[in-house]
Structure formats: C-alpha cells, structure tokens
Amino acid sequence: MLSRDAQNLYWMSRYIERAVQVCRFLTNQLDAIHDSPHDDIERGWKRIFLSLNRQPAGSGLMPNPGDDYFMLFDAYTLTDDLAFEPSNPDAIFNCLSKARENARQIRSVISHEMWTSLNVAFLDKKDLRLLDIWEERPRDSFANASIAVETFRGIVEATMYRDSGWHFFRLGRFVERALLTCSLIDAQLEAFPTRDSSAGEAWSSLLNICAAQSTFRRLHPMEYMATHALDFLVCDSRSPNSVAHALQEIAGAHAVIAAEWRRSPTRCSDRPVGRARALIEYEWPDRDPEDDAAVRSMLNFVADATRKFSEDVESVYFNYPITDDAIA
Amino acid sequence: MPWQRAGHDPTLALLTLRWPAGQNRGLSSLQLRSILACMVANQELQGNSPDHTTNGRESRLFSRYEIDARIHDEMFGQDGTPHRHCRRLHDALNAMPLDRIATMQDHAARSFLEDGITFSVYGAEGPQERIIPIDLLPRLIDASDWQVIEDGLVQRLQALNKFLGDIYGSARILADGVIPVDLVYGCTQYRVEMRGLTPKHGVYVSVCGSDIIRDTDGFKVLEDNLRSPSGVSYMLANRQAVSASLRTLYRLHSVRPIGHYGALLRKCLAEMAPSGVSDPCIVLLTPGVHNAAYYEHMFLAREMGIELVQGSDLTVHKGFVYMRTTRGPRRVDVVYRRINDEYIDPLVFRPDSRLGVPGLFLAFRLGNVAIANAPGTGVADDKAVYSYVPDMIRYYLGEEPLLPNVETFLCRERKGLEYTLDNLDTLVVKCVGESGGQGMLVGPHSTRDERNSFAKKVRSNPSNYISQPAINFSRSPCLSPEGAVARHVDLRPFILQGNKTRLVPGAFCRVALRAGSLVVNSSQGGGGKDVWVLEN
Numbered sequence: 001m002l003s004r005d006a007q008n009l010y011w012m013s014r015y016i017e018r019a020v021q022v023c024r025f026l027t028n029q030l031d032a033i034h035d036s037p038h039d040d041i042e043r044g045w046k047r048i049f050l051s052l053n054r055q056p057a058g059s060g061l062m063p064n065p066g067d068d069y070f071m072l073f074d075a076y077t078l079t080d081d082l083a084f085e086p087s088n089p090d091a092i093f094n095c096l097s098k099a100r101e102n103a104r105q106i107r108s109v110i111s112h113e114m115w116t117s118l119n120v121a122f123l124d125k126k127d128l129r130l131l132d133i134w135e136e137r138p139r140d141s142f143a144n145a146s147i148a149v150e151t152f153r154g155i156v157e158a159t160m161y162r163d164s165g166w167h168f169f170r171l172g173r174f175v176e177r178a179l180l181t182c183s184l185i186d187a188q189l190e191a192f193p194t195r196d197s198s199a200g201e202a203w204s205s206l207l208n209i210c211a212a213q214s215t216f217r218r219l220h221p222m223e224y225m226a227t228h229a230l231d232f233l234v235c236d237s238r239s240p241n242s243v244a245h246a247l248q249e250i251a252g253a254h255a256v257i258a259a260e261w262r263r264s265p266t267r268c269s270d271r272p273v274g275r276a277r278a279l280i281e282y283e284w285p286d287r288d289p290e291d292d293a294a295v296r297s298m299l300n301f302v303a304d305a306t307r308k309f310s311e312d313v314e315s316v317y318f319n320y321p322i323t324d325d326a327i328a
Numbered sequence: 329m330p331w332q333r334a335g336h337d338p339t340l341a342l343l344t345l346r347w348p349a350g351q352n353r354g355l356s357s358l359q360l361r362s363i364l365a366c367m368v369a370n371q372e373l374q375g376n377s378p379d380h381t382t383n384g385r386e387s388r389l390f391s392r393y394e395i396d397a398r399i400h401d402e403m404f405g406q407d408g409t410p411h412r413h414c415r416r417l418h419d420a421l422n423a424m425p426l427d428r429i430a431t432m433q434d435h436a437a438r439s440f441l442e443d444g445i446t447f448s449v450y451g452a453e454g455p456q457e458r459i460i461p462i463d464l465l466p467r468l469i470d471a472s473d474w475q476v477i478e479d480g481l482v483q484r485l486q487a488l489n490k491f492l493g494d495i496y497g498s499a500r501i502l503a504d505g506v507i508p509v510d511l512v513y514g515c516t517q518y519r520v521e522m523r524g525l526t527p528k529h530g531v532y533v534s535v536c537g538s539d540i541i542r543d544t545d546g547f548k549v550l551e552d553n554l555r556s557p558s559g560v561s562y563m564l565a566n567r568q569a570v571s572a573s574l575r576t577l578y579r580l581h582s583v584r585p586i587g588h589y590g591a592l593l594r595k596c597l598a599e600m601a602p603s604g605v606s607d608p609c610i611v612l613l614t615p616g617v618h619n620a621a622y623y624e625h626m627f628l629a630r631e632m633g634i635e636l637v638q639g640s641d642l643t644v645h646k647g648f649v650y651m652r653t654t655r656g657p658r659r660v661d662v663v664y665r666r667i668n669d670e671y672i673d674p675l676v677f678r679p680d681s682r683l684g685v686p687g688l689f690l691a692f693r694l695g696n697v698a699i700a701n702a703p704g705t706g707v708a709d710d711k712a713v714y715s716y717v718p719d720m721i722r723y724y725l726g727e728e729p730l731l732p733n734v735e736t737f738l739c740r741e742r743k744g745l746e747y748t749l750d751n752l753d754t755l756v757v758k759c760v761g762e763s764g765g766q767g768m769l770v771g772p773h774s775t776r777d778e779r780n781s782f783a784k785k786v787r788s789n790p791s792n793y794i795s796q797p798a799i800n801f802s803r804s805p806c807l808s809p810e811g812a813v814a815r816h817v818d819l820r821p822f823i824l825q826g827n828k829t830r831l832v833p834g835a836f837c838r839v840a841l842r843a844g845s846l847v848v849n850s851s852q853g854g855g856g857k858d859v860w861v862l863e864n
Contacts, residue, residue: 002652002653104617105617112443123441164654168654257654326657
C-alpha cells in the first residue's frame with residue numbers, strides 16, 4: 001500500500017476515534033447539567049478540557065489564567081467550543097472534517113460504502129451551528145453524531161479489505177484510544193481525586209464517556225469504587241475501551257504490518273508498547289490505590305510510550321527516505 | 329443476477345411474463361421493445377399521476393419546447409418532429425408527469441453530492457467544492473453519426489502523434505513549409521527538452537479529448553485537448569446516474585456500453601511500459617486534493633486499480649522511479665500524469681514546482697519510465713497550430729480529413745488580424761494559450777466597450793489570438809422547472825492510444841445551462857449530460 005494512503009487511513013481513524021470521544025463527552029456533560037450539583041458540573045467541564053489539554057476559547061482573557069474559571073463560562077459557550085469552534089482541533093466538526101479530508105485523499109482505496117457513509121455524516125453537520133440545535137435537545141444531536149460515526153466504523157468493519165491498510169486503520173483507532181483514555185483518567189484524578197468519597201457520580205459518568213458503564217455495572221453491581229473503575233478502564237483487556245485492550249490491538253496490528261515489510265526486521269520497534277503492556281500487567285496490580293500521583297505517573301508512562309510508537313510508525317512506514325539500503 | 333445470463337434479455341423476459349401465452353409469436357425484438365416502451369410510459373402515468381395537466385393546461389415535458397430553424401436540434405427536426413432515433417425517448421418522456429421527472433433529476437443531483445462527484449472552483453474564499461450540474465435528459469447519437477465521429481477522431485490522433493514525433497525529430501513538416509517554423513518553435517508549449525526523444529510506439533498522446541460541435545452542416549472539431557484532458561469521469565458518472573433514473577428506457581434503447589473505459593485506459597498505459605516489463609506498475613500522478621479535477625483522478629485510479637500518487641510519494645533513485653509503500657520502495661514503470669508539463673520535474677522545468685518529482689524527466693529520457701501524455705504535447709493543441717491539423721492529416725496520412733475544423737483566422741497573419749478586428753461583433757476571439765473558456769470574447773454576446781478593450785489586447789500581441797465565426801452549434805433539450813428547454817451542447821469523446829487507437833462509444837456532453845449561452849465550460853456555469861450512442 002502507498003505510504004501516504006496508509007498515513008491517511010491511520011489519521012482518519014484517529015480523528016474518527018476523537019470525534020466519538022468528544023461526542024460522548026458532550027452527551028454525558030449535557031445530561032449532567034440538568035440534575036448534578038453545581039460543583040460537579042464545573043468539575044465535569046474541567047475534566048473534559050484537561051483531558052484534551054485545552055483551555056476554552058477566550059479563557060486567556062481571564063484575570064488569573066489557570067484558576068478554576070469554568071464557572072465563568074456558560075454551557076453554551078463550552079459546548080460550542082467542543083463542537084464547532086474552528087480554532088479547536090479537537091472540536092467534533094473539525095475532527096469529522098479532517099477525517100473526511102483524509103478519506104477524500106484515499107477514495108480510490110476505500111470502499112464506496114465507507115466514503116458515502118462518512119461524506120453523508122459530514123454533509124449533515126456541514127452547515128450546522130450550535131444555535132440550530134440548542135433549543136431542542138442538543139445532547140441528542142451529539143448522541144446521533146456518535147451513532148453516525150460508529151455506523152461508519154461498522155461499515156469499515158464490513159467492507160474494508162483486510163490488507164495492511166486495514167491494520168493501519170486499526171492502529172490509528174487504538175493509538176488514539178490509548179492516548180485519550182490515559183489522558184481522560186489523568187484528568188479525572190485531577191478533578192475528582194480518589195480520596196473524594198463523594199465522587200461516585202463522577203466515576204459513573206467517566207464510565208459512560210468510555211462506553212463502559214453497562215459492562216462495569218454487571219461486574220460491580222453494588223457501588224462505584226474508584227479503584228474498581230480504574231482497574232476496569234486500565235487493565236481489563238476484555239473491555240474494548242480499556243488501555244490494556246488498546247495496547248494489545250496495537251501490538252497485534254503492528255505485528256501484521258511489520259511482517260509485510262520487505263526487509264526484516266522492520267526498524268519500527270514495538271518495544272515501547274511492550275514496556276507499557278508489561279507495566280500494566282505486572283506493576284499496576286501492586287500500586288497503592290490511594291496514591292493518585294503514582295497512578296498518574298504510570299498512565300503518563302503509557303501515554304509517552306504510545307506517542308513514541310506513533311512517531312516511529314510515521315517515520316518508518318510513512319516518511320522514510322529511499323536509499324540503496326531501502327531498495328536492496 | 330442469476331436470470332441475467334448471456335444472451336438473455338430481462339426486458340423481453342418481463343414482456344413474455346406479462347403477455348398472454350402465444351400472442352408474442354411473429355413479433356420481432358424491435359417491435360416487442362416498442363410495445364414495451366409504450367407500456368412502461370403508460371404504467372408510469374397510471375401509477376403516479378393520472379392527471380398530468382395543471383389547472384386544465386397541458387404541462388408535458390416538451391409542450392413549450394422551441395425549435396430554431398437556423399440551429400440544429402439534437403432531438404427534433406426543423407418541422408418539430410423528433411428525429412427517428414429519438415422518437416421512443418421523446419414519446420416516453422413526454423408521457424411522464426413533470427413532477428416525476430423533476431424528482432428523478434433531484435435524485436441524480438443528490439447522488440452526485442453524496443458520492444462527492446465534485447470539482448473545485450477557486451475564488452476569494454479559497455477552493456470550493458462544487459458538484460457539476462447534471463441534466464437528466466440524455467443526448468442520443470445514432471450509430472452512423474457515431475461512426476463518422478470515431479473514424480474522424482482516430483484519423484486525427486494518428487496525425488497528431490506523427491506531427492509530434494516529427495517536430496521533436498527531423499521536423500520535415502517545417503522544412504517542407506506546411507506549417508510556419510516560428511508557429512511551432514515559438515509556441516510556449518514546445519519543449520526543447522523533448523528533442524530527439526521518441527516514446528514507445530511513437531506515442532506522445534495516449535489520452536486525447538477532442539471537443540466536437542455540430543451545426544447544420546454536420547460535426548466539426550472545435551479543439552483538441554492533448555495535455556491532461558478531463559471530463560471522462562463525468563461521462564461515466566452521468567451514465568450511472570441517468571441509467572439508474574431512466575433504467576427501463578435505457579434498457580430499451582440498446583445503448584452501447586462505456587463502463588470498460590478504465591480497463592481500456594489501463595491496457596493502453598500498460599502498452600507504453602518500458603520494454604521488458606511484463607507486469608508494469610502504473611500510477612496516476614495528481615497535483616492533490618485541491619486540484620479542480622481531483623475527483624476524476626481518484627475515480628480513474630480506482631477504475632484502473634492503480635495507485636493515486638502525489639509528487640511527494642515518488643522518488644527517483646539512480647535513474648529509476650520509486651514510490652513509497654508500506655512494504656518498502658516499489659519501482660514505477662508508467663506515470664499517467666495529470667499535472668502540467670512545467671510542474672512535473674523541478675530539475676528540468678519550473679524549479680519552484682512542489683507538485684512534481686525531481687529527476688522524473690531524466691528517468692523518462694533514460695527509458696526507465698513512461699510518462700503519459702509525454703511532455704511537450706501541448707504544442708499540438710495550441711489554438712493556432714490547431715488550424716493546421718487538416719494539413720497534418722493530408723501530409724502524414726495522405727488522406728482528406730474526415731472531421732473538418734472550424735474555420736479559423738490567425739491574428740499573427742495580417743489578413744487574419746484585419747478580418748478579426750473588422751468583424752469582432754460576429755466572431756469568437758480566443759487567446760491561444762488559455763483554456764477553460766478563459767481569455768475569450770464571444771462577439772455576438774459582447775458590448776461595444778468589451779470589444780474595444782479586446783481589440784486593444786489583440787493589436788498589442790496579435791500572435792496570441794485567433795478568431796473563429798460564432799457558430800450556433802447544436803442544441804438539445806434540457807430540463808428546467810417549466811419543462812424542456814433548448815440549450816447549446818458540445819461533445820468531448822476520449823480517444824486512447826497504446827499500440828493501437830481505441831475509444832469507447834460515448835462522450836462527456838457539456839451543456840451551456842444559461843439560455844442562449846455558447847459557453848459550456850463547467851467553471852463558467854456549464855453542466856453535463858449523458859450521451860447514448862445507439863446500436864445500429
């Protein structure tokens with residue numbers, strides 16, 4: 001497969017994963033603003049923006065940047081920032097738009113059904129503004145957008161040829177998921193420390209954002225304990241939204257890609273991912289459940305390893321120089 | 329479908345199923361089809377809108393259609409009756425309720441939008457994606473007319489390829505004084521770098537798109553596009569959309585298929601591969617997603633099953649071209665380039681080009697890669713050189729041209745300049761280096777100020793202009809909210825050349841959607857139509 005095509009598939013998949021995640025953020029947060037305590041709503045917004053490493057547009061004008069200023073924003077402004085703000089690279093519409101641009105570049109290698117599905121999802125949102133949906137039930141719009149994107153992924157699953165392109169698509173999805181989940185949990189521990197015994201609802205909403213609520217309830221029906229939720233989202237590899245599962249899929253997809261590389265072994269090492277998997281498997285269970293700092297340090301290690309791996313993928317498979325050595 | 333086996337016509341099967349046993353004995357296939365056409369029209373009428381009058385006023389598709397006796401009409405004769413080969417289509421469409429036809433038109437346009445069948449227009453707001461307007465009513469061409477076009481275009485392309493081989497070789501035609509030397513060597517599209525270089529089979533032009541118009545005297549070639557002719561994807565997309573909307577009528581008309589264009593193009597390109605390469609790696613080189621014709625590039629790459637590459641995907645290493653793949657570098661044998669000459673190699677042509685591949689021309693010179701169309705073909709589609717194509721045909725093939733040119737006056741010649749300036753109000757004046765309807769004056773539709781301003785430009789650089797009579801080329805029915813209206817149409821068939829010449833029986837038919845307009849270019853408000861070339 002042409003390297004640029006693989007790169008487009010990889011990034012299309014990452015943008016799609018990000019768009020779904022932000023849709024879930026908003027669906028969940030817009031549900032919360034109806035009946036949650038004021039403080040929880042504020043911390044909920046803070047969790048979202050921390051996990052995306054972003055400050056809302058205009059927050060630089062605040063008197064003390066870095067303070068907890070989410071109270072000063074209204075839900076409409078924050079939602080608009082996450083959904084339609086042109087300067088926010090993680091805004092849903094921007095992610096969809098970039099994914100569609102990626103798809104446009106590779107229309108000759110993806111199925112017609114994939115293109116049509118993504119193009120229609122994009123066209124439906126193209127001229128939409130928050131004002132158009134705010135008076136109705138805005139959370140439904142984001143829930144529907146999430147369904148449209150998941151439908152696209154279902155079509156990918158059903159129609160895409162299982163060549164290396166498919167594995168790059170898989171790679172993109174799970175690299176993004178590992179990064180987003182690590183970042184989200186990190187933001188959760190910042191906004192709702194585990195020692196905060198009143199944060200049960202926040203852990204419940206975290207599971208909702210990760211689309212892991214119902215499974216978690218089946219395994220832990222009694223109450224939302226932070227430590228159980230953390231274990232479930234980090235190291236339970238049977239859950240498709242856990243970090244462990246994402247790393248497992250990354251390793252699996254890369255094993256196929258590396259085997260196809262003409263010169264063996266490939267210069268792209270999955271050792272960083274291996275180390276991250278080892279940490280989750282062998283060190284995570286021995287952690288002090290009360291020590292949020294240690295947990296966050298582990299998650300940062302996993303995120304850094306995933307980022308390093310992603311950079312290697314870019315340089316080894318997408319942007320490599322053509323030399324005698326490469327041609328031989 | 330299981331019942332659609334070879335030699336089995338599902339239309340006739342349907343008729344046989346509905347017809348009382350024994351009653352179709354003795355009827356020919358043609359008679360059966362005619363009966364079925366009426367049945368289809370009647371059934372559509374009964375099933376959808378039995379009352380197709382509005383407030384007691386007749387509102388059929390062609391009830392307000394106007395015929396102009398001075399202009400050839402593609403569907404109607406001068407007496408207002410449909411041409412023989414158009415009767416069935418005319419009768420069936422005229423029997424359909426207007427709202428039903430409008431709905432089908434909407435579906436076709438919607439399918440273009442959802443499929444992303446777009447072209448880019450550059451304006452103040454940057455590149456904008458637009459769909460090319462599609463007109464649902466097909467243009468029909470009968471078999472004998474198509475044969476004239478096909479024979480004429482094959483002849484023309486053979487002469488053009490010989491001309492290019494000659495001017496980049498011994499230049500006999502110039503030495504013999506058939507074409508002025510300065511016209512060729514002074515042309516901006518002449519590539520001195522191509523001197524002494526002969527591509528495989530002597531083929532410089534592998535893909536040609538010639539624009540053909542028809543007036544009351546018959547078909548004429550308006551211009552040849554020999555660099556990167558575009559529009560073939562719209563030909564195929566129009567066919568898909570229109571045949572899906574008018575599926576029964578399409579099936580009844582024995583329309584010659586065009587869906588094998590991609591396979592033919594691939595075959596021609598494979599024949600251009602360097603000697604000794606049995607399974608060539610062919611790529612389509614595109615400037616990228618912001619190019620106006622990007623959809624077409626993607627479409628053709630998909631149809632041919634080849635990689636769609638950009639300059640950054642290719643590298644030249646030790647005289648060979650490689651593309652970057654996820655399995656390592658892969659050698660490329662044929663580049664079907666859709667970028668202009670001056671951008672293909674910054675080491676030879678424009679040094680500031682970021683679209684091309686450094687060293688590509690060297691690999692081409694070494695014979696390690698084929699480039700289609702070869703660099704330097706633009707000299708043969710220059711609007712001034714165009715006027716000599718009939719002479720080329722006589723010179724190289726010893727034949728009379730089967731398709732005439734439109735009469736052309738060269739402003740570089742004194743008589744041509746005087747005639748042009750004296751008759752600006754009746755002529756179309758074109759800038760030789762422009763395309764896409766740019767830099768053009770349509771005399772009969774211009775104001776006095778526009779003509780004066782254009783005359784100044786022509787006087788300041790006469791060699792840069794040619795003029796042609798404003799031909800009232802043919803019109804064809806197009807859909808409007810009030811029913812069918814007559815609009816001017818041209819025809820762009822695509823001719824392919826590998827070790828032999830091939831073309832599919834079809835063309836991209838461009839329509840000037842504005843009433844009275846003669847400009848069919850999509851960038852200037854033109855649209856497209858499906859062309860049904862009928863079996864004999």
